Amino acid sequence: MSKFIDRVVLHVRAGKGGHGCASVHREKYKPLGGPDGGNGGNGGDVVLEVDPNVHTLLDFHFHPHAKGGNGKPGEGGNRNGKQGEELLLKVPSGTVVMTADGEILADLVADGERFIAAKGGRGGLGNAALVSKARKAPGFALLGEAGQERDLVLELKSVADVGLVGFPSAGKSSLVSVLSAAKPKIADYPFTTLVPNLGVVQSGDTTFTVADVPGLIPGASAGRGLGLDFLRHLERCAVLAHVVDCATMEPGRDPVSDVDALEAELASYKPALQADTGLGDLADRPRVVILNKADIPDADELADFVLPEFAKRGWPVFKISAVSREGLRPLTFALADMVSEYREAHPKAEPKRPVIRPVAKGDSGFRVTHDPETEGGFIVYGERPERWVAQTQFDNDEAVGYLADRLARLGVEEELVRLGAQPGAPVTIGDVCFDWEPQISAGVEVMMTRRGVDPRLDQTERISAAERKHASRVRRGLVDEDDYEE
Numbered sequence: 001m002s003k004f005i006d007r008v009v010l011h012v013r014a015g016k017g018g019h020g021c022a023s024v025h026r027e028k029y030k031p032l033g034g035p036d037g038g039n040g041g042n043g044g045d046v047v048l049e050v051d052p053n054v055h056t057l058l059d060f061h062f063h064p065h066a067k068g069g070n071g072k073p074g075e076g077g078n079r080n081g082k083q084g085e086e087l088l089l090k091v092p093s094g095t096v097v098m099t100a101d102g103e104i105l106a107d108l109v110a111d112g113e114r115f116i117a118a119k120g121g122r123g124g125l126g127n128a129a130l131v132s133k134a135r136k137a138p139g140f141a142l143l144g145e146a147g148q149e150r151d152l153v154l155e156l157k158s159v160a161d162v163g164l165v166g167f168p169s170a171g172k173s174s175l176v177s178v179l180s181a182a183k184p185k186i187a188d189y190p191f192t193t194l195v196p197n198l199g200v201v202q203s204g205d206t207t208f209t210v211a212d213v214p215g216l217i218p219g220a221s222a223g224r225g226l227g228l229d230f231l232r233h234l235e236r237c238a239v240l241a242h243v244v245d246c247a248t249m250e251p252g253r254d255p256v257s258d259v260d261a262l263e264a265e266l267a268s269y270k271p272a273l274q275a276d277t278g279l280g281d282l283a284d285r286p287r288v289v290i291l292n293k294a295d296i297p298d299a300d301e302l303a304d305f306v307l308p309e310f311a312k313r314g315w316p317v318f319k320i321s322a323v324s325r326e327g328l329r330p331l332t333f334a335l336a337d338m339v340s341e342y343r344e345a346h347p348k349a350e351p352k353r354p355v356i357r358p359v360a361k362g363d364s365g366f367r368v369t370h371d372p373e374t375e376g377g378f379i380v381y382g383e384r385p386e387r388w389v390a391q392t393q394f395d396n397d398e399a400v401g402y403l404a405d406r407l408a409r410l411g412v413e414e415e416l417v418r419l420g421a422q423p424g425a426p427v428t429i430g431d432v433c434f435d436w437e438p439q440i441s442a443g444v445e446v447m448m449t450r451r452g453v454d455p456r457l458d459q460t461e462r463i464s465a466a467e468r469k470h471a472s473r474v475r476r477g478l479v480d481e482d483d484y485e486e
Contacts (some may be wrong), residue, residue, distance in 0.1 A: 005154040012118040014147030015068035015084035020124035022141040023076030036125040041068030044084030051090035140399035142391040160211035163237035170245040171292040174322035179425030185350030203336035208485035238342035246299035295321035377426040388431040
């Protein structure tokens with residue numbers, strides 16, 4: 001049995017960036033070959049793309065996890081790692097991408113429109129790319145960055161030109177079946193339709209789509225019945241058609257009260273995409289009233305009685321029978337004319353171009369705040385410092401010194417001093433917490449000694465030559481440890 005899935009939770013994780021390579025060129029008769037470590041490849045993105053041949057989110061219901069390819073690490077000989085493979089996920093037109101909190105990230109309508117659901121991590125630089133005047137032969141490389149990982153909610157909002165609304169058993173599915181080639185389930189009990197049905201209608205030179213939305217009842221906009229789950233399928237409809245059951249035998253119901261009750265629900269429902277579609281609230285959409293089941297004598301008389309009431313509201317009114325097909329031809333042409341007017345006023349959506357927003361003038365790219373959980377501690381926020389920390393090999397003193405230089409050039413050191421940070425204060429950047437040492441002269445040219453060593457961090461380089469000489473004599477047993485003199 002086929003399923004209609006219009007809401008899923010998708011867990012996406014982009015690929016990791018490959019690590020950079022720390023390598024030195026080795027060749028006979030070339031003792032100073034220089035660094036030749038290649039860069040790591042970038043991780044693969046996870047991308048959503050609109051495909052006109054996809055009509056449901058069923059695939060994501062059964063396969064909710066998506067992962068991009070990892071980038072390959074760099075190699076010696078200036079060989080860069082291979083880029084991670086992009087994972088392309090096909091989604092139907094009308095897919096809305098949201099966060100778990102309900103924030104709308106993308107509204108995918110146009111064919112071929114793309115949205116990067118998760119950005120792949122950057123590959124780490126090899127030591128060949130880290131060469132500078134201060135570091136002729138870096139003994140370290142940068143680590144690859146982790147790919148973006150998050151949970152997304154995908155909702156499908158049907159892209160139909162005409163939306164049929166009405167009480168259960170009003171004849172909406174029957175109307176779709178006679179207007180188009182769609183074959184929805186039809187039965188003589190309420191809530192036969194549990195999922196929206198979409199039909200394609202041909203009227204003269206105009207082709208348009210009709211959506212049969214499951215029956216609405218009073219309180220639908222507040223979650224009663226099936227209305228709240230399927231009212232969103234009306235958000236993109238250009239025309240709303242009230243299908244009225246003129247043969248109902250339920251007490252307290254009549255065509256006018258049915259339409260008034262549904263109008264109240266449409267007015268209460270606020271589309272989340274009203275600003276993006278340009279159609280406004282559902283209460284502002286063009287209306288058509290369809291008085292159904294005119295093949296029944298009592299229903300035919302009731303339709304003639306209430307027809308002037310709806311005509312006073314300025315709405316087109318049509319008396320039809322989905323069984324005998326009475327009145328379908330003028331209804332079809334009227335719907336085609338209304339859809340054509342909408343299309344002239346709203347050209348077909350084109351894929352949105354990416355928007356590049358420049359950084360505001362004076363934006364340092366980071367901020368430093370006091371750590372509320374640690375006395376005298378600080379937390380550094382910012383995309384660049386957090387990325388730099390994640391790419392650092394903390395078991396390599398030279399890499400740590402390079403990180404200190406970058407943070408100093410960015411202005412983190414000055415900001416910590418301005419906020420009154422004391423030596424040894426715990427500073428947290430990303431997932432790393434360290435004791436701040438302002439005496440490390442970051443940002444200056446460093447005289448390097450051997451690969452993987454930074455004299456500002458290596459304790460051996462901090463002692464004087466006399467101290468080293470005394471330590472050597474103690475090890476050989478020539479003097480006692482307490483015999484040292486300044």
